[in-house]
Amino acid sequence: MANDRPSNWNAVDLLPAGGLEGKAARGTPLRVKLGIDPTAPDIHLGHTVALGTLAAFQEAGHAAVLIIGDYTARIGDPSGRSGERPVLSADELDRNARSYAEQAFKILDRDRTEVRHNSEWLAKLDFAELLRLTRTMTVARMLKRDDFANRMAAQEPISVTELLYPLVQGYDSVAVQADVELGGTDQLYNLLAGRDVMQAYGLEPQVALTLPILVGTDGTERMSKSRGNYIGVAEPPSDQFGKVMSIPDSATADYWRLCLRRDPPELEPMQAKLALAAAIVTRYHGEPAAAQAEAHFTRVVRERGTPEDVPVLEVAADTVHLPEVLKRQFGESTSHWRRLIEQGSVRVNGVPATELNLPAERLSDALVQAGRRRFVRLRLGTGALEPRSRPDAAGC
RNA sequence: GGGGGAGUUCCCGAGUGGCCAAAGGGGACCGGCUGUAAACCGGUUGGCUCCGCCUUCGGAGGUUCGAAUCCUCCCUCCCCCA
Numbered sequence: 169m170a171n172d173r174p175s176n177w178n179a180v181d182l183l184p185a186g187g188l189e190g191k192a193a194r195g196t197p198l199r200v201k202l203g204i205d206p207t208a209p210d211i212h213l214g215h216t217v218a219l220g221t222l223a224a225f226q227e228a229g230h231a232a233v234l235i236i237g238d239y240t241a242r243i244g245d246p247s248g249r250s251g252e253r254p255v256l257s258a259d260e261l262d263r264n265a266r267s268y269a270e271q272a273f274k275i276l277d278r279d280r281t282e283v284r285h286n287s288e289w290l291a292k293l294d295f296a297e298l299l300r301l302t303r304t305m306t307v308a309r310m311l312k313r314d315d316f317a318n319r320m321a322a323q324e325p326i327s328v329t330e331l332l333y334p335l336v337q338g339y340d341s342v343a344v345q346a347d348v349e350l351g352g353t354d355q356l357y358n359l360l361a362g363r364d365v366m367q368a369y370g371l372e373p374q375v376a377l378t379l380p381i382l383v384g385t386d387g388t389e390r391m392s393k394s395r396g397n398y399i400g401v402a403e404p405p406s407d408q409f410g411k412v413m414s415i416p417d418s419a420t421a422d423y424w425r426l427c428l429r430r431d432p433p434e435l436e437p438m439q440a441k442l443a444l445a446a447a448i449v450t451r452y453h454g455e456p457a458a459a460q461a462e463a464h465f466t467r468v469v470r471e472r473g474t475p476e477d478v479p480v481l482e483v484a485a486d487t488v489h490l491p492e493v494l495k496r497q498f499g500e501s502t503s504h505w506r507r508l509i510e511q512g513s514v515r516v517n518g519v520p521a522t523e524l525n526l527p528a529e530r531l532s533d534a535l536v537q538a539g540r541r542r543f544v545r546l547r548l549g550t551g552a553l554e555p556r557s558r559p560d561a562a563g564c
Numbered sequence: 565g566g567g568g569g570a571g572u573u574c575c576c577g578a579g580u581g582g583c584c585a586a587a588g589g590g591g592a593c594c595g596g597c598u599g600u601a602a603a604c605c606g607g608u609u610g611g612c613u614c615c616g617c618c619u620u621c622g623g624a625g626g627u628u629c630g631a632a633u634c635c636u637c638c639c640u641c642c643c644c645c646a
Contacts, residue, residue, distance in 0.1 A: 325642070386591090387602085396591085414601040438599045445600095469601060489613095503611060504593085511608070513594050524614095539594060541601075 177221045178426060180353050180378045187375040191347050198230040201346035203337060205237035206264035211271040212398035214382045214391035217426045218350045219275040221379055226277050233282045233344050234272060236265045239290035240336055271401050274452055289343045290336065301335050304368040313357045334358045338365030346374045353378045382426050387416035405453045409461035412445035420444055468541060475543060482549030488526040497544045514538050
């Protein structure tokens with residue numbers, strides 16, 4: 169049936185040829201593995217490409233095995249890396265692991281997903297077993313892969329631990345007896361190494377299915393938290409909407425296919441992107457939230473209006489130092505806000521601010537806008553702006 | 565174990581005694597324009613009680629009127645030979 173066709177899986181590679189059909193012919197549900205290392209607290213749309221395919225296998229009646237790489241994260245996957253990954257603390261990894269699984273269920277069917285943490289078997293792996301594992305691979309084969317070859321050429325460090333990564337990932341496949349493993353195209357090497365490891369352990373090698381890499385909001389680099397070009401599945405609706413709108417037009421079609429597993433609609437670029445943003449927000453927050461996010465976008469970004477909900481900040485009755493107020497509300501430094509005020513991009517009640525201090529009489533209920541999208545309403549109160557204001561009773 | 569090289573502001577990367585808060589690029593932010601938080605063009609990009617002051621160039625000392633730049637020791641990393 170149509171569901172079993174690779175086109176439905178967004179697959180780039182499906183190796184070996186015919187392998188999947190062969191396994192499917194057994195008639196029993198396949199065990200489809202996807203591993204995610206909890207290196208950051210949130211899942212973003214980049215992760216959802218493979219998760220979506222895993223969900224598609226689920227729908228087709230196969231078994232989804234989601235591996236939270238709480239142990240492999242300690243090694244650091246070298247795939248696509250130009251340098252070593254920073255190692256997170258055990259606490260952080262635990263926290264991340266929890267939120268990962270939770271967020272993954274926005275895509276997967278919770279009741280039909282087998283979630284495993286690879287610490288379950290890797291923590292018990294003893295040295296003899298590790299040695300057995302390392303004999304399945306040669307250094308020459310390892311160093312042939314692009315990531316390492318490039319780093320060698322650039323005289324950059326490669327740790328022995330990193331070399332171990334593909335083997336350990338392969339060991340995961342042994343542990344869960346995977347029939348198929350999913351991963352981005354950058355995972356091809358690891359997925360194939362898994363085949364060798366399985367064979368060495370007397371198992372039928374898994375089928376490797378690779379998926380396209382989703383570009384981030386910049387439209388060129390792969391989506392990743394560390395590059396700051398990501399759209400998180402747990403982000404607030406209006407942020408998701410805005411971020412989707414910020415992707416280049418050229419990326420919209422891919423987003424439709426990879427994030428939503430749908431064909432892009434035949435619309436003008438702007439309309440297609442608006443529809444995409446709405447569809448993505450709907451998926452993760454529901455339709456009402458999507459409608460609100462779109463309204464917010466239209467109002468604030470397209471029409472340059474004021475949002476419906478503006479946060480209120482209490483300030484003391486003394487003259488208010490604008491940079492300090494902005495720093496309080498939005499972070500950054502007072503120097504940063506000074507610069508923006510100089511550039512005329514901070515408005516008080518719609519008028520560009522020319523002075524740094526705001527006299528008390530102009531302060532009451534003042535709407536302060538910093539740049540296009542940041543707003544705060546000031547309200548007189550006891551909220552003393554340290555350190556320049558003295559403790560006074562006048563405020564009450 | 566021996567020899568060589570490197571650590572600069574968010575990132576990459578110039579800078580080898582004062583003209584350095586430190587070139588250039590990337591990123592980010594702001595502005596213009598626009599169909600968007602796209603594209604394109606322009607500006608900004610250490611901090612502060614901000615036209616002056618303070619803190620930065622792996623760390624700690626030292627030389628000097630003055631050091632990212634010179635000296636000493638230490639830490640980290642890379643390469644080559646073994």
